[in-house]
Amino acid sequence: MSQQGYVTAPPYSQSQPRMGGFSAGFGPPNSSLHYGHYGDPNSSHAAPQPGMSKPTVPLGSSAPLGPLPPGTHQFSQNNFQSGASAAGQQPHRFQSPPPPNNTGPSYPPSSLHSQPASPHTASTSCTTQLANQLNSMQINSYGPSAIQSSHTSSGHPASFQGPQPLPLTQHQMALPPGPQIPPPANNFSGLCAQSSLPNMARQDGIPGSGLPNPNLQQLPGQTPGPGYHPQQGNYGPQMAGSQLSYPGAFPGGPAQLSGPPQKRLDPDSIPSPIQVIENDKSSRGGQIYATNTRGQVPPLVTTDCLIQDQGHASPRYIRCTTYCFPSTSDMAKQARIPLAAVIQPFATVPQNETPLYVVNHGEAGPIRCNRCKAYMCPFMQFIEGGRRYQCGFCNCINDVPPFFFQHLDHIGRRVDHYERPELSLGSYEYVATLDYCRNNKPPNPPAYIFMIDVSYRNINSGLVKLICDELKTLLDKLPREEQEESSAIRVGFVTYNKVLHFFNVKSNLAQPQMMVVSDVGEVFVPLLDGFLVNFQESRSVVNNLLDQIPEMFADTNESETIFAPVIQAGMEALKAAECAGKLFIFHSSLPTAEAPGKLRNRDDKKLLNTDKEKTLFQPQVNSYESLARDCVANGCCVNLFLFPNQYVDIASLGLVTMHTGGTLYKYNNFQLNSDSPQFLTDLRRDIEKKTGFDAIMRVRTSTGFRATDFFGAIYMNNTTDVEMAAVDCDKAVTVEFKHDDKLNEDSGALIQCAVLYTSISGQRRLRIHNIGLNCSTQLADVYKTCETDALINFFAKSAFKAILSQPLKAVREILVSQTAHMLACYRKNCASPSAVSQLILPDAMKVLPVYVNCLLKSSVLTGRPEIPTDERAYHRQLVMSMGVADTQLFFYPQLLPIHNLDLKSDAVPAAVRCSEERLSEGGAFILANGLSMFLWLGVSTPPELIQGLFNVPSFAHISTEATLLPDLANTYSKKIKSIVEHIQNQKPYTMKLMIVKQREQPEMLFRQFLVEDKSIHGGASYVDFLCCVHKEICQLLN
């Protein structure tokens, strides 16, 4: 799903009519929408119809069938044939009663189903057929074991708890073939008639919930053995095939069905992200992961382990969508698995892991390949007794510089291999020489400029005073190199409303000087000396200033603000001082004052779900683009703290932040009391962050493929150089690769990411990350080493980028179709032959559907008027620079039960799936997605827990106003606070804690995060989506 895929006509767009037919068949009366509108509540899958009765299907039934009208038996026979009963469980086939209005003619041949537009077909189709097909859908998750059936011992435990291991070949569950798309819904009035949807369409066969996971088989071998490593290609079965009985997926519908009350399919029967996470944790957590082998798949981002750099970059720095690239571009096209790496070059490493070594070759500078300019790294092969080396990337043979010469040992390795980081490690740094500096001059230390909106609202809300007071202490915490006593970073101050106020805080002044620049049309820096100062030296003047600022504007009544000139001013100041730096802008309103970058309120809900919706994500005026370019060119990173009360056009305001590697923070309806802690923590964290400035990143690859597309908080002037005015520990760049040529399986696919940057002390450095991936001619190898979390990161970023140029609908459709395509390709090429009706998922992508569904349900891809445009633009921007761990949490929030804690243990409780079904009246849960955190309290939460947490006697006494838990001296409080702290730890944004009581209004907000459920904004439930994907796959297979 490359960008090109979005730009050009989507290759799968022809699937639309089919999908249209599909949804017409299933939709509630008003539905006429495409399947692609997955999140649309009007779409049939999503229509919430609580209380609807469903026919129950015996658990484990591989072919739960609804009442079958004549003509449908062909399908049901398929289902039967699939032998779900191999799991040893009795397939109770449930036959729902014939629909009362099932008066349609005999079911048409399946081939017609894909042509729903045919009136003839439509008029003759029978709606019950649909139900049956759905009812009988089943999912099989297939590992390579499907092919290599003899190896089952090391099968991935996955999420299946079925009691009996079975030969995998027999675990495929029968499902109706995909292409048997339901015919148009209305069997009376023909195609797309929406008013008289037959009831039978809702007859869903679902497995009864009374039996635990009846149709899942558990593979033996709970923990992966040592042979788990993918190098042992024939060791196969990491992934257990799983069979799932799948419910009808369209629970909406009238309840006039006669028949037993319906029950939901037990969600445990479909692949569980939690299970996958927990399994990885239990198998790999707490261990040492050494990066000594090319192409090995690292533990999941959610798994804590100690990482040892042994020649490849730590997964903290680079994660790939797959660790084995297909050898040829044909294979790649066939699989359509994105080949991408998510690079987080400044990622924080835990204390117990080794920080990066710094290599200093003095004036000689870094050693680089003469041809491709790749830096010396473990992939360079030394030859001719060490006098020369062959570049691993371009194969050029280079002379070893004399100062670097070293003899080789008996295996052809330099004897100083382990003494030199650049020979033995995946990641290290070089000290750069003057050639790598702007104008060949050593850089000055960076500067931080604080730019405070002092318009009426910010003064009135107390925000300005809060910021000024806080800065007095924060400025002592500016980042510094380990070995230095104080920070080299200089600071400057600007306030603004309709005009800009610069401050001279030179240390020898008795009092600060304020210089007003009102020429906002062509803003300039009014002073040279005394604007950027060392805080230690100018402390008294700066503190004097910070004391005065709130007073100075205390009686302001200026409510208009400017914005672009503020950035311009900061940038010009940095330019004049010849240094890179960060602007910290504290802004609260739509900049309506007459100045460049002036904005008007262009938010328009009528644009939603139209071709013009994309304009809402584009900047309103062009000046922000050129401003961003100038900022990047001058190493000026823009951090934006927004305090909006209404629409502020984040798509425009945030653009410069986005392109300069800055961070956007947003505090809606900022209240001093409740929001200060969140804001101040964010501010402190941002100021203290280790950051690389004025950075330029280059991704080099070995021959046969190359980086083609980049996503992130970056700026690209050309196709290869990734420019970032600054890059901090939380920013990740996702890079997509494409084949140029055939890849050699022996030499693999090598990637070197080099970031040239200026350190906080003003040293010019190069940070190098190397990683080697395997190549294979076997698609199975590719599927085997996929990493779903990285895939989702890629999908999210590319989709969020695509919405700038394509209609939301198309983007969503491509996401669905690509998901289906990847899975279909696996099914076709890697899984053993089985009935088309079976859904077979590769083990490494087992949770891909649920994650893709979460992505589709994200506010960015959901065009609903209830979701503020700014919120969508904000999320879009955040996600664009997120790393894998952040996207994982963002799209699939963490839901922790805290009512049954083991108070003695330090451990964080295991998460549960994000579904309402996991909640209970007697329980309390914490939910976090990296931006928000909720404490959900069931109505019957144990009083002792309430007492312990809130120090109030009962549920009714709990105030939901608080955003912090009180500090109480009891084990509950301490334990839960430590859990909250743990969740917050290492997350880029501070999460404000919201307390939600069951059955109170704010619960609606909370429920949006229960991503496996149907969303109130119309997103499909996990189950529904799985069904949809399955349909697509079936289509593709036919």
Add this chain to the structure above:
Amino acid sequence: MATYLEFIQQNEERDGVRFSWNVWPSSRLEATRMVVPLACLLTPLRERPDLPPVQYEPVLCSRPTCKAVLNPLCQVDYRAKLWACNFCFQRNQFPPAYAGISEVNQPAELMPQFSTIEYIVQRGPQTPLIFLYVVDTCLEEEDLQALKESLQMSLSLLPADALVGLITFGRMIQVHELSCEGISKSYVFRGTKDLTAKQIQDMLGLSRPAVPIQQGRPLQAPEQPVISSRFLQPVHKIDMNLTDLLGELQRDPWPVTQGKRPLRSTGVALSIAVGLLEGTFPNTGARIMLFTGGPPTQGPGMVVGDELKTPIRSWHDIEKDNARFMKKATKHYETLANRTATNGHCIDIYACALDQTGLLEMKCCANLTGGHMVMGDSFNTSLFKQTFQRVFNKGLNGEFRMAFGANLEVKTSRELKIAGAIGPCVSLNVKGPCVSENELGIGGTSQWKICGLDPCTTLAIYFEVVNQHNAPIPQGGRGAVQFVTQYQHSSTQKRIRVTTIARNWADAQSQLQHIEAAFDQEAAAVLMARLGVYRAESEEGPDVLRWLDRQLIRLCQKFGQYNKDDPNSFRLSESFSLYPQFMFHLRRSPFLQPILYAYSFHGPPEPVLLDSSSILPDRILLMDTFFQIVIYLGETIAQWQKAGYQDMPEYENFKHLLQAPLDDAQEILQTRFPMPRYVHTEHGGSQARFLLSKVNPSQTHNNLYAWGQESGAPILTDDVSLQVFMDHLKKLAVSSAA
């Protein structure tokens, strides 16, 4: 006929008026044949300590096109309580307040000795005087220090309630807010971008609901309370603040690389000053005082680029149209000057630098607004320091010698029309029945605005006699002119000074000798000089000289007595005798004839001819050229002084001789504004050039016969001497061919 000299002097003392002709030729044709136009020099606010102003409104003629002020020349019918306007003959009723009027109970304005009278009127709110300092910071440390001290000192000289403001400039312009506690605040502008008044006011936060500025009606001040501006504050309130602020003023901090001039944004700084006052205090007395130490080098109004290798334009460049910034710069400053004049403010320029500072381009700022223009070598000279101090001098009655926003209106009797005025004024474009079609100077109007004026400010006003030859004026008829000057006094009072004069008509054919006798050659020289300078500014240089020569020859032809083609027979009457000499010196210098005094043991100090023959070894000369005071010791005197005779008791008289010119020079220096350059030199000294360039070169290297004789010093010049000039003049005057 000494009586005319007395008459002229009396008139000047009483009315501040000097006419070129004190008896007027009675027809248009004859008047044009007089060569020197009928014109006058008017000093509207000539100091009259003996004239107490009256505290009521003047009585005006009721004819809307006339509105002349009641004056001693009017016919009054005391019984009917009527008066007849002597300009339009309208009969007017006296206002009720004049009910008690009678022959013995006359109001002042009817008494003959009050041909000049001053009224104090109550109109509009009184606004304190405003002084806005615009200070260049691209100065040498020493200069800046001296300037800062002068400015700090000046605060004590300002009226206590005066408003004062500060703008500093270099590469950028800072408008300082003066009433800030705890933090010093300024608004900064870049020096490269011209801004409209509206933009400036917006950027300074001065915009408010628009107050219509009623142009041309300055007396009707907007009915609004005094706007308090953050940038203009009463001296008594902020003098401590401002003293500190000035004390902390630093040189422009932006680096100036080698081979560059500092970037000096004079043009925009001035523009902001003008815009600031325009927005806050239109039509109120205000002085913008620009202190600059070099040429504007960037932005609108730049005179030279910042590359030192490109020198500032010279006359040579200007003649060849090679001064690339000049036109644009001049235009910029002219626009500013006109705006300033419209607002009734004035601009002073104090330019102190060894090199040029671009006054040529900026001169209109002072010229059109009645501001001072002072040029010196450094702010650290007494020339600047004392001159600046003298701006705030007080007159005989203890009032500041400055007035603002004057509106001068001239009314004439019907035989006369107004051709124009030359002086520090702008036209108000008021056409009327007494405005001539033919313009001399700033014409086409009967009213002018003089934004800044002092008791010495003098305008030349030119008239045209329109009476036709065939409509003789009755015997004893007199022509009358009334000058009405409305202005803001330094005490912020609104005042009106009215001067009404009358002169006799004479038939030039039968009574030429009367006219001739009543010629004021000094006034005429000045009036011609002004015309010449005015023409020089609007036309090419050589033509002006030719024009001056022609006028002189024609005058000599008209009034000389001679036999045709006999130069030796040429004579001029006493009233014309000095005029050719004035013209000779005018041609040679930018100014009129300097005065030369000689001090010697042969007698008391005496005025001597401005001639090289006056330079004798045993003399001390004192030359006063207005801008320069030169004391020159003759060769022998200088040797004596070197020998130290003055210190010997027996030669005390020599000591006194040396001291005498110094004392006299000091006296001149004390009163002259601007303070002249003071040069003390001796025979052979380099500075002797100041003297040698001015004297008439009667002896040059060309007439060596005088060399070594005791009669003065030769001058190395190709200029003709007065003698040669006069010989030629005579020859041409008597020539029948001319």
